[in-house]
Every structure is written in structure tokens, then in C-alpha cells.
Amino acid sequence: MKRKYSNALLWDESFLWGLMAYKALNSANLPFDLVRSEDIKNGKLENYKMLFVPGGWASNKLKSLGDTGVSEIKKFVNNGGNYLGFCGGAGLATLDSIGLLNIKRKPTKERVPSFSGRVHLNVNKHPMWNGITTALSSQRSAVRKKPTPNSQPLIPVFHAWWPSQFVVDNDDIKILASYGDALPDAFSSDLNVGDVEDNQNWQELEKVYRINLDPKRLLNEPAVVESSYGKGKVILSLIHFDTPDDINGQQVLRNLWAYLGDKQKSAEVQKRSSAEAGAIRESPLLKELELSVKDLISLGERNFLWFWRNPMLLQWRRGVRGLEYCTLYMMMKEIEEIICRGDSRIALTRHISHVKQLLIPFVEKAKRLLILERHALQKGPITYERCDDPDIQKIRAELFSESKSHGGMFKELIDEVDKLLYSIL
Secondary structure (H helix, E strand, C coil): CCCCCCEEEECCCCCHHHHHHHHHHHHCCCCCEEECHHHHHCCHHHHCCEEEECCCCHHHHHHHHHHHHHHHHHHHHHCCCEEEEECHHHHHCCCCCCCCCCCEECCHHHCCCCEEEEEEEEECCCHHHCCCCHHHHHHHHHCCCCCCCCCCCCCCEEEEECCCCEECCCCCCEEEEEEEEECCCCEECCEEHHHHHHHCCHHHHHHHHCCCCCHHHHCCCEEEEEEEECCEEEEEECCCCCCCCCHHHHHHHHHHHHHHCCCCCCHHHHHHHHHHCCCCCCCHHHHHHHHHHHHHHHHHHHCCCEEEEECCEEEECCCCCHHHHHHHHHHHHHHHHHHHHCCCCCCCHHHHHHHHHHHHHHHHHHHHHHHHHHHHHHHCCCCCCCCCCHHHHHHHHHHHCCCCCCCHHHHHHHHHHHHHHHHHC
16 A cells, blocks of 8 residues: 555445545545555554544444554554544544543433434534634524524534444543534434424433434533544544535534644645546446446335435435445445546456345345335334344345344445445545
8 A cells, every 4th residue: 555645544344434534535625545454454554644534333443453453543643643533433432442532432222322414513612613603604594493592603513423422521531512402404313303393292202212312412412522642632523524515514624634634635636636537438237236226225215215315325214224225325326436437447347246246136135125114114113123024034134134233245245345446446
């Protein structure tokens, strides 16, 4: 791996979140190298200034890094390197995983596990917020509720996507931002926040769903924190500043690159990136696979199982695994688009054929599962893990195993898709 920049993005076990971060950083014109766990294990962090770890399951990232990778990250930060983690990447740095910061994550039963969407942040003075205040004044009109008397005149609006929650009991941890009110267009599980607050009672719904749902449980909880580990800085965020089309998020990313890393992208690379976007090459095999997954997404849409929240994320009904299907579709779509633009110079036919062997059977089983789940939802509530229908249980075990953090046919497939996407980026 040849180093081009002083900032590294850890690709492994990030999938959709890695792609989202990759696209956001490119949109903000910020420099970075993609690195894998093997690179870190081989000591490749020593010449970098910052390691950015995007979202994804922290437990799977930990497995991928292994003891050697964990040791290398600790050594990197202790010697003066900086660490930035979003969501799962933030969880990776807590005491539950690597332990860069002396904080923990709340157990699932004690947090709001399925919140997603726009939320106000109560921010404390820090370079990462430079330049966002004046850009936010127009956003206040999007909030149906009046601000509380104690709120700041302008409170930034950002996005959280199914975050964990921190437990901070250490005075050395600086809280850079805490949660404010959720905006009406946010969701808790598959419930629209504005609709529930206008018409229903969160407590009654929590009894039905058997999980915490009320976004007010997040109020004043830490959302972005900072501290040090040895000579290095560590910033952990449960907010996704890499959300598509988030102008304020892009400004925060630029500020973080200036604060923790290097935000200068060379003119040579910018010029080359523009030149590469010209040629178009058709790939019938890739198009076939992309259309196959697109058909799966369309099936879910016409059966009222999900809809698009933004260009990269679905909102799905409780009882189906929308994130997994969304991840597969977005990654296959990106691969097909890159190949058609002519940006890739790698012979990929054999790799794509292998992906096809895994993808087509997965999609066919997934379509059957979604129809069965659609019918089951008519009879009563189900969750991604609880359903009495033996046919549903059987197909779920084959496709995803018993694990929430990816398993079964999906894990084998998405790992191969991930390798293919990484090879062409």
C-alpha cells in the first residue's frame, strides 16, 4: 500500500457506512487513503496523522483487527496520531472494545436503540463547529416545535443513524455536543416522531414494541466527545457528519480534517479525478446483478416494507432487515457506476462471476422471505429476530444466521462485494 495522504480511512467491516464516508469525504474534497485491517497489522499507520473509522458493527471491526491491529492503533494514537470515530467507529474506541477513551456504551435495554434522522445538537465551543452557525438560521423554520426557553438562539441540526449511547463518568472527557430535540421528520424504529408526538403516547407504544422509543430519552446525552490517549487526540461522534447532502456535516468534516489531520488535496489528484470521469464502459454482467438487487428493493417498496429516507438510506418497517438489503443495493450500484465510468483499470470478470454465484441465490431467497414477512405482519407484530412462522425462521437463519451483526449467506456475499468495491476504489 502506497501512502498518498496523511489521513487513513479504515475500510473493513464498514460496508454501507464506509461507502457513505468515502463519498462524503470526496464531496468535501478532503484527502484520505483507504486502509484495511491487514495494513494496520503490518504497521502502516506510522506515517499517518489521523485514522478515521466510519460506522459499522464495532464487534466485527474488533474481530477484523485482532490483537495485533488493536495494539497498532493504540501505539499509533499513544505516539501522537489522532483518532476519529463515527457511530460504530466511535464504539470501537470505548472500553467495550479497544479502550482509547474511558467511556462505555449503554446496554441496549437502557438506550433508544432505533432512533434515526435529524436532531438538534447543543454544541460547546470547539474548532469543529467553526463556520456552521450562520448556515443554520434557515433550518429553524423546518422545526414545528418552538425552542425551549433555555435553548441556544441557533442550535445546529445534524443526523443520527441508529446510534449507540455513551456513558461518561470521567472528568477528562470533554463533551463537544449533546442531544437536543429530535426533529419531526425523524423516526424511532418505524414510527415518525412528529406523527407520534401529535397523536399518540410514547409510553403506550413502548409497551407494544418492548423497547425504548421516546427520543426525549436522548435529551442532553453526550453525542460527540473528545479526550486524549497518550500524545494523540480522540474524537468520537454518534452523529453522522458524513450523511448525504448534509452541507453542515461537510463543513464539520472540513473542520475535523483541519483539526486532526490534513485537509489539503493535491492539485494533481484533483485533476486526475476529473479526467477519469469521462469514458463509459458497459458491463452487462454487473448491470444484471445491480438490476437483480434493484428488483429486490422494488419488491420491498411495493409491499410497503420500506421507503427511501435519503439517496443512500432506507426506512424499513419493524420486522424486516432493511439495512442489509439497502447495503447490498448501494454497494452493487456503486460498483456498476464506477465500472461504467471507466474509473477502474482492474480485470474483474472472475471476481464478478463469483459475486453472481452468491448474489442470485441470496436475492431469490430474500424475495420469498420478504413476502412471508409481509404476510406475517398482517397477523401481528414481528421483529427481525422474533417470529413464530417456521418457514420465516428457516430462511432467516440461512440468509442472516442468528446474529444481528451480519451472518449466514448475507455475510459471505457482502464480504465478496466489499472486496470487489475496495479493489476498484
